[in-house]
Amino acid sequence: GQCVSVCPTAALTEINNVDKVWNALYDEGKYVVVQTAPAVRVAVAEEFGAEPGTVSTGQMVAALRRLGFDSVFDTNWGADLTIMEEANEVLQRLNGKGRLPILTSCCPAWVKFIEHNFPDMLDVPSTCKSPHEMFGSMTKTYFAEKMNIDPKDIVVVSVMPCVAKKYESARPELTHEGHSDVDYVITTREFARMVKEAGIHYLDLAEEEFDNPLGESTGAAQIFGATGGVLEAALRTAAAWLGDESDATLDFEGVRGFEGVKEANISVAGHDLKVAAAHGLGNARRLLEAVREGSTHYDVIEIMACPGGCIAGGGQPYHHGDRGIIKKRMEATYSIDKSKKIRRSNDNPDIKKIYEEFLGEPGSHKAHELLHTHYVDRGE
Numbered sequence: 441g442q443c444v445s446v447c448p449t450a451a452l453t454e455i456n457n458v459d460k461v462w463n464a465l466y467d468e469g470k471y472v473v474v475q476t477a478p479a480v481r482v483a484v485a486e487e488f489g490a491e492p493g494t495v496s497t498g499q500m501v502a503a504l505r506r507l508g509f510d511s512v513f514d515t516n517w518g519a520d521l522t523i524m525e526e527a528n529e530v531l532q533r534l535n536g537k538g539r540l541p542i543l544t545s546c547c548p549a550w551v552k553f554i555e556h557n558f559p560d561m562l563d564v565p566s567t568c569k570s571p572h573e574m575f576g577s578m579t580k581t582y583f584a585e586k587m588n589i590d591p592k593d594i595v596v597v598s599v600m601p602c603v604a605k606k607y608e609s610a611r612p613e614l615t616h617e618g619h620s621d622v623d624y625v626i627t628t629r630e631f632a633r634m635v636k637e638a639g640i641h642y643l644d645l646a647e648e649e650f651d652n653p654l655g656e657s658t659g660a661a662q663i664f665g666a667t668g669g670v671l672e673a674a675l676r677t678a679a680a681w682l683g684d685e686s687d688a689t690l691d692f693e694g695v696r697g698f699e700g701v702k703e704a705n706i707s708v709a710g711h712d713l714k715v716a717a718a719h720g721l722g723n724a725r726r727l728l729e730a731v732r733e734g735s736t737h738y739d740v741i742e743i744m745a746c747p748g749g750c751i752a753g754g755g756q757p758y759h760h761g762d763r764g765i766i767k768k769r770m771e772a773t774y775s776i777d778k779s780k781k782i783r784r785s786n787d788n789p790d791i792k793k794i795y796e797e798f799l800g801e802p803g804s805h806k807a808h809e810l811l812h813t814h815y816v817d818r819g820e
């Protein structure tokens with residue numbers, strides 16, 4: 441486009457997507473499903489004047505129902521599914537099938553960054569689609585089948601903390617049988633604007649629960665929102681599958697917090713792993729250069745483009761880089777994790793069920809077809 445400053449560009453993008461979502465909601469022939477990323481519920485209340493760190497999951501669900509979505513589901517469910525596939529891939533690579541380190545692939549900004557800047561390393565990222573894409577794929581196959589709805593009549597809307605998710609959802613490989621996994625991405629701010637446009641008093645809403653069967657999630661899914669969280673969630677399930685389900689493999693404090701690159705040596709069930717989490721693309725570049733040179737060995741790496749992770753994403757309520765605000769959202773994230781009865785993705789009963797009923801095993805042929813992707817060399 442011709443826009444040179446960030447602000448007008450973002451404003452135009454936001455207007456377009458909100459209009460498309462309203463149109464889908466008004467279209468009687470469409471079944472409109474919405475999903476919300478983990479980072480949204482710990483920040484969106486700020487748009488309505490609440491203090492940073494306010495968790496408003498129940499009000500968020502209630503507001504989405506009032507806006508007219510036919511099913512209000514959760515990207516956190518998709519995050520648990522991602523961990524099943526990704527932890528399985530971690531164990532396979534540790535067993536010699538494929539290259540180490542394995543890098544998490546949830547952040548489309550960093551995926552694009554590696555495609556442009558490290559095209560020689562495209563076998564390093566996990567092949568897992570990101571959680572909202574996995575969710576979209578399952579909605580238009582598993583859920584469509586269950587509900588007996590033609591997938592072409594289903595519209596999947598993602599409420600995301602992220603502007604990069606908009607172009608991610610347009611990637612041609614993130615489709616199945618001609619249907620995009622996700623139709624529209626709106627940001628946390630755009631969602632808040634829709635709520636205001638509808639005249640809903642967000643903070644006064646009584647709390648409601650997500651719909652099923654794509655609404656149930658664990659603490660592991662919630663921490664995807666903060667830097668280090670995807671790595672920690674993957675380690676919880678990998679540890680369980682290696683035979684250690686003790687509480688010692690639930691909290692990996694070494695990969696939490698604001699340090700630019702967090703490294704940890706982890707020992708689970710007799711396996712020693714070296715892991716790292718980087719946030720901010722400058723830190724990511726340094727880490728990837730070290731991997732390319734072979735100067736340090738890692739087994740698993742998480743990279744998030746936004747400093748702090750998705751809680752501080754470009755689609756969130758403005759925080760102007762204020763560490764105090766981001767810290768409050770981070771604390772809210774880990775408090776949700778702590779409050780969950782189930783904190784490992786592989787223990788999510790609805791996730792177990794979808795493997796039994798539909799996908800088979802993690803890494804199965806069907807899982808590969810629907811939940812995995814590939815990367816494109818975009819180097820000069």
Ligand code: SF4
Pocket residue numbers: 546547548549550601602603604605744745746749750751752753754
């Ligand atoms: Fe989007 Fe930023 Fe999260 Fe990456 S870290 S997925 S760019 S919000």
